[in-house]
């Protein structure tokens with residue numbers, strides 16, 4: 001009888017351990033409110049479609065769901081389901097997720113139009129592009145504008161959806177490496193969906209010196225300024241200190257002709273354990 005109880009107890013322990021491992025297939029980050037200003041100076045385009053808070057990332061979660069990963073992004077404004085001709089419940093936002101599963105082999109180059117790079121040891125192994133454009137268009141842009149050596153490491157979701165203040169995306173789990181996703185590094189870049197991008201920009205909206213109807217302001221008319229409006233920083237807990245850390249990471253220097261003197265250099269964020 002005592003032996004049976006011991007075996008029963010061990011079985012319960014085993015179930016708890018397996019359960020914990022299954023639950024660990026989820027990462028969750030928060031981002032401060034009100035830091036949707038890139039390096040600290042950026043302003044929104046003036047058209048009314050860009051509501052205050054639309055580019056203010058507040059959270060990022062990724063969890064395993066069957067043979068998919070579901071990604072959820074919180075923003076600090078109710079999404080515009082009906083604008084332009086987008087079909088998925090959001091239209092002004094575009095989000096880039098950089099996933100680091102192996103620091104030794106990550107890419108330190110950014111993606112065309114973002115004007116960022118990653119620090120040595122902070123490179124990305126997979127980049128997920130969450131856009132309200134049809135997946136076929138995103139894939140065409142990747143093939144046209146990204147360096148050949150990076151294209152295989154880009155993931156375009158099989159489905160995207162916006163509702164309330166949450167943008168969601170689903171990717172095939174097999175497209176990410178195997179491993180403990182809670183031990184990996186992440187970075188998230190908030191951008192804006194540009195249907196008429198420049199030849200050098202992958203569907204991204206430009207940041208200029210002065211804001212315009214469809215242009216962010218507070219940057220530089222060249223491509224020496226980071227074209228991201230909000231990113232993760234610190235431990236990704238949403239602590240106020242992460243605002244300063246973001247501004248430092250997105251610091252940049254331009255030459256007089258608008259070429260880059262020092263490009264904004266990002267590092268990865270890891271879940272605090």
Ligand SMILES: [Ca+2]
Pocket residue numbers: 031032033034035036056057058230
């Ligand atoms: Ca934010």
Ligand SMILES: [Ca+2]
Pocket residue numbers: 206207208219220221222223224225
């Ligand atoms: Ca610029």
Ligand SMILES: [Ca+2]
Pocket residue numbers: 031032035057230231232233242246
């Ligand atoms: Ca931020």
